[in-house]
Amino acid sequence: MKTLVIITHPNMAASRVNKSWLEELQKQGDFTIHELYKEYPDENIDISKEQKMLKAHDRIIFQYPLYWYSTPPLLKKWFDSVLQYGWAYGPDGSKTEGKEIGVAxxxxxSEESYQPTGFNQFTLEEILRPVQALVHFISATYLPHFALSDISNLTDERLTQSSIDYIHHIKSVKPVVVG
Ligand SMILES: Cc1cc2nc3c(=O)[nH]c(=O)nc-3n(C[C@H](O)[C@H](O)[C@H](O)COP(=O)(O)O)c2cc1C
Structure with missing residues (x-):
């Protein structure tokens, strides 16, 4: 199983969580790590390079900080430009078929805020539905997400544990059973 982790953080230098997750990924050595803002500082995505990368991996994890209940803009641009008609969907568009795709x-x-009765009203599963729908649309298989919440109360211990749990998650997560 070849795993590609696509990281999209507009300001990795100021990041605490995504940087710690990245450092833990780098220690492993058995994942392909691809940082979109580092690769494309001008946001000019090399579509054929990205498609080749996708084809060469079985499991893809999109790692990013939640921005306005969605992805940072470069990841949205990546979805729009890389997952093309005739490549990822439509006639002969089967290049992503059978891939396993998840989100971190x-x-x-906080976790409590992402509940129907909490401040954010919706669960993270609900907020991630557009990604889940996209994955289904391109004939891939959606994996349960990994999350770290409540960043304002984040201790170093919880961050370290989360980074360890993240690696375990990527290696062992199983697809969501629908129905
Ligand atoms: C433009 C912007 C939008 C954000 N939107 C949300 C949001 O919708 N929900 C949320 O819980 N946090 C939101 N945040 C907070 C980030 O998700 C949080 O700072 C980030 O996950 C921390 O990870 P890091 O340490 O890797 O930067 C937002 C931050 C920014 C800058």
Whole structure:
């Protein structure tokens, strides 16, 4: 199983969570790590390079901080430009078929806030539905997400544990059973 982790953080220098997750990934050595803002500081995505990378991996994890209940803009641009008609969907568009795709997100809001009765009103599963729908649309298989929430109360111990748990998650997560 070849795993590609696509990291999209507009300001990695100021990051605490995504940087710690990245450092833990780098220690492993058995994942392909791809930082979109580092690769494309001008946001000019090399579509054929990205498509080749996708084709060469079985499991893809999109790692990013939650921005306005969505992805940072470069990841949205990546979805729009890389997952093309005739490549990822439509006639002969089967290049992503059977891939396993998941998300790893960090959120400022606490776990309690991401509940129907909490401040953010919706669960993270609900907020991630557009990504889940996209994955289904391109004939890939959606993996349960990994998250770290409540960043304002984040201790170094919880961050270290989360980074260890993240690696375990990427290696062992199983697809969501629908129905
Ligand atoms: C433009 C912007 C939008 C954000 N939107 C959300 C949001 O919708 N929900 C949330 O919980 N946190 C939101 N945040 C907080 C980030 O998700 C949080 O700072 C980040 O996950 C921390 O990870 P890091 O240490 O890797 O930067 C937002 C931050 C920014 C800058």
């Amino acid at each position: 997100i960090s959120t400022y809001g």
